Amino acid sequence: MARNEEKAGNMLNKWITMKEEYERGPNLKRKKRPYLASECDSLKEAEYWRRQVIKDIAKGVGEIQNAALGEHVIRELNDKINKLIREKRHWNKRITALGGPDYNRSEPRVYEGDGQALPEGWGATGESGRSRYFYFGAAKTLPGVRELFEAAPTKGKPKRTRAELYKTITPDYYGYRDEDDGTILELEAAAEAKLVDEAMEEWERDPQRPKLAADDSDEEEIVTGVDGDVDSMVSAATSAAVKAHVPLPSLDDVRGAVLDVKKSSLLAKLGLGADASADSKS
DSSP: OHHHHHHHHHHHHHHHHHHHHHHHOSOGGGSOOOSSGGGOOOHHHHHHHHHHHHHHHHHHHHHTTOGGGOHHHHHHHHHHHHHHHHHHHHHHHHHHHTTOOOHHHHSOOOTTTTOEEOOTTSSOOOGGGTTOOEEOGGGGGSTTHHHHHHHSOOOOSOOOOHHHHHHTOOHHHHTTTTTSSSHHHHHHHHHHHHHHHHHHHHHHHOTTSOOSSSSHHHHHHHHHHHHHHHHHHHHHHHHSOOOOSSOOOOHHHHHHHHHHHHHHHHHHHHTOHHHHHHHHHO
């Protein structure tokens, strides 16, 4: 009975192991990393090889901190780290091409934090400065390297932040106070007069423009005649007396009418009646 249970347990263990290997994929630990990232066609394998490269970089950065390794070992180790960094970027591009995330844009380069590169113009630089040569750990103090860093030109004025740029923005930036000094108004007036003169000259040169008369003398006569008619009409309108078709009361008549209304209302309140009002009028 126990023999059957052992066989069942072994079969179960084999099935679980086979399932884990199937989910994990082929055993890449026994395979050699491809020389070119383009030779890998599996996204899972590309992710695995990228992690292996990152582990090698971290291991190299830790080893190069030891200044007792010797100059030649340190130089070779620094070259190896830079080569691995370039290889990791190739794997990042391959992962993006296979449909994975873009690590070149999103990942923080923690392992490069210890590295120091010469300023631009002092070494090989590639696109966006990503192919620059970095010096790690004890490689910064090697003979010849320290002198390069000391002789490298310092950076210029630091770039201002967005908040600092906003502090310098005034209404003048948007053109709200351009007309306060009057200079721009004078320039606009001169430019407008020039444009009007050019338009008039172009209109006069146009052979298809409408003509008011045969020559200029007739045009002057027409304009003079119109001006004379307008002046005569204005003078006639201002000099004519206003005549009313209905007789209008004078100011004294209006005052008397108001006074009579007030008297009649007062007598009505006192109860004297219309006789008293007639006596008062007489």
